[in-house]
Amino acid sequence: MQQYILAFDQGTTSSRSIVFDHHGKIVGQSQQEFRQILPTPGHVEHDPEDIWRTQIETAKAAIAAAQIGIEQIIAIGVTNQRETTLLWDRATGKPVANAIVWQSRISTPICHQLSHDGHGALIREKSGLVVDPYFSGTKIRYLLDSDPALRRRAEAGELCFGTVDSFLLWRLTGGRLHVTDVTNASRTMLMNIHTLEWDPELLEILDVPAAILPEIRSCSEVYGMTDVSILGRRIPIAGIAGDQQAATFGQTCFDVGSAKNTYGTGAFMLMNVGHQPVASENNLLTTVGWKVGNQTTYCLEGSVFVAGAVVQWLRDGLGVIETSSDIEPLAHSVPDNGGVYFVPAFVGLGAPYWDPRARGTILGLTRGTTAGHIARAAVESMAFQTRDLVEAMQRDAGVKLAQLQVDGGAAVNDELMQFQADLLGTKVRRPQVFETTALGAAYLAGLAVGYWDDFDSLKRNWQLDREFDASADEGQIEKMYGQWLRAVGRSRDWAQEE
Numbered sequence: 110m111q112q113y114i115l116a117f118d119q120g121t122t123s124s125r126s127i128v129f130d131h132h133g134k135i136v137g138q139s140q141q142e143f144r145q146i147l148p149t150p151g152h153v154e155h156d157p158e159d160i161w162r163t164q165i166e167t168a169k170a171a172i173a174a175a176q177i178g179i180e181q182i183i184a185i186g187v188t189n190q191r192e193t194t195l196l197w198d199r200a201t202g203k204p205v206a207n208a209i210v211w212q213s214r215i216s217t218p219i220c221h222q223l224s225h226d227g228h229g230a231l232i233r234e235k236s237g238l239v240v241d242p243y244f245s246g247t248k249i250r251y252l253l254d255s256d257p258a259l260r261r262r263a264e265a266g267e268l269c270f271g272t273v274d275s276f277l278l279w280r281l282t283g284g285r286l287h288v289t290d291v292t293n294a295s296r297t298m299l300m301n302i303h304t305l306e307w308d309p310e311l312l313e314i315l316d317v318p319a320a321i322l323p324e325i326r327s328c329s330e331v332y333g334m335t336d337v338s339i340l341g342r343r344i345p346i347a348g349i350a351g352d353q354q355a356a357t358f359g360q361t362c363f364d365v366g367s368a369k370n371t372y373g374t375g376a377f378m379l380m381n382v383g384h385q386p387v388a389s390e391n392n393l394l395t396t397v398g399w400k401v402g403n404q405t406t407y408c409l410e411g412s413v414f415v416a417g418a419v420v421q422w423l424r425d426g427l428g429v430i431e432t433s434s435d436i437e438p439l440a441h442s443v444p445d446n447g448g449v450y451f452v453p454a455f456v457g458l459g460a461p462y463w464d465p466r467a468r469g470t471i472l473g474l475t476r477g478t479t480a481g482h483i484a485r486a487a488v489e490s491m492a493f494q495t496r497d498l499v500e501a502m503q504r505d506a507g508v509k510l511a512q513l514q515v516d517g518g519a520a521v522n523d524e525l526m527q528f529q530a531d532l533l534g535t536k537v538r539r540p541q542v543f544e545t546t547a548l549g550a551a552y553l554a555g556l557a558v559g560y561w562d563d564f565d566s567l568k569r570n571w572q573l574d575r576e577f578d579a580s581a582d583e584g585q586i587e588k589m590y591g592q593w594l595r596a597v598g599r600s601r602d603w604a605q606e607e
């Protein structure tokens with residue numbers, strides 16, 4: 110009987126499930142978009158029941174698409190949008206609020222207070238993160254501060270906090286497991302990245318009761334079995350990682366200095382820095398890459414909040430395109446950006462600027478500007494933001510990046526990939542399977558149950574789809590990058606606090 114691994118990839122805009130074979134090839138998959146709840150500008154929520162329903166429906170559909178029996182799935186790996194914060198009732202498993210999504214700026218005032226009180230340096234040293242509403246800690250604090258009854262219940266141990274992985278594991282095991290993994294925990298601002306444990310001092314600064322926290326585990330071990338009611342059979346859940354770490358693992362960035370960039374809703378570049386945390390001097394994050402067995406690998410990360418989401422905005426907000434892929438002919442309808450620069454700081458700017466008050470800005474409009482120029486500027490913004498990250502990462506690492514491995518929904522766009530190579534002066538390499546997030550979760554689960562033996566066998570699965578080489582005029586490219594930096598300057602410090 111052929112055996113397979115099932116990966117759950119619970120992303121920001123959609124839930125996916127993918128069945129992988131031993132070569133890391135996709136044999137069945139399913140995806141469902143779900144509702145984005147936007148109560149006020151800069152605030153983004155998800156209904157946890159939407160997350161759960163779409164994940165389970167896609168799991169069943171992926172198994173059906175693979176035309177296999179459930180008994181052929183030997184393990185499940187889970188990967189997820191990170192930082193998104195859920196609170197649920199320990200007795201009933203019912204969420205007590207909507208999930209606060211990583212993009213939400215709702216806890217900006219709490220962050221200002223933390224910085225004002227001088228906690229920034231300690232938070233950076235212990236958690237590897239900068240003070241920004243992006244991370245879970247201030248989102249939990251926001252929820253508990255907004256309702257005294259919730260805080261009382263949290264302190265009494267009646268509530269569970271979790272990132273999406275914890276919530277899925279809780280539900281998958283019928284409420285028997287309250288766990289997370291080191292990568293997701295490293296994005297909460299509550300875990301000490303040196304000890305890999307919840308840090309009492311960080312909990313105190315953020316006023317988060319320890320009673321709500323899950324147990325922190327490695328990324329590759331059998332955590333427990335799915336309840337038989339979920340998929341009709343008990344299946345070991347054997348891998349967990351936040352989606353960007355999972356993609357780094359799926360890209361087999363196992364060597365120090367290797368890096369990947371994922372172009373999804375946001376863009377996230379991670380570089381393997383080895384088995385000790387490296388502090389960034391250029392406004393990047395230090396994060397846990399993965400822990401397999403007793404060995405922990407760390408990464409430097411640059412997080413961009415809006416990448417592919419700028420295309421979604423052109424589709425759903427402006428209505429100038431019907432489907433995401435329509436951006437390609439529209440951007441191609443003009444020979445260049447016509448002097449238009451688009452900084453998609455819809456929810457502020459992440460790395461390396463960390464400016465929650467920045468807002469989306471389109472500059473350089475003239476009477477000759479067309480929708481094509483704006484579309485082109487939108488596509489280019491993904492590459493410019495990535496260059497900002499690469500500049501910071503190269504300064505931190507002290508070496509030029511040899512190549513960049515890419516993946517994520519927007520990496521299908523060949524013109525974007527070519528422009529990226531031109532802008533970096535570095536080879537951009539796209540693998541055949543660029544569902545690397547799900548693949549990474551499958552690898553972590555498969556390693557735990559002996560489906561794959563070691564990292565080398567995973568490396569052999571990586572196959573090139575296409576390589577993009579820099580070919581544009583360097584002087585022209587540098588001029589454009591200079592304009593981009595000026596445009597970023599104009600977008601900053603715009604939003605006024607309510």
Ligand SMILES: Nc1ncnc2c1ncn2[C@@H]1O[C@H](COP(=O)(O)OP(=O)(O)O)[C@@H](O)[C@H]1O
Nearest residue numbers: 120122373374417418420421433434518519522
């Ligand atoms: N041809 C394309 N060119 C540019 N962006 C695209 C294209 N097709 C899809 N996208 C963008 O890719 C993103 C989806 O990527 P995906 O990796 O599925 O995201 P996530 O996991 O964050 O939900 C969307 O934001 C979409 O707008």
Ligand SMILES: O=P(O)(O)OC[C@H](O)CO
Nearest residue numbers: 120121190191373374375
């Ligand atoms: O859902 P994605 O792929 O946009 O990833 C979201 C990140 O994990 C946020 O940190």
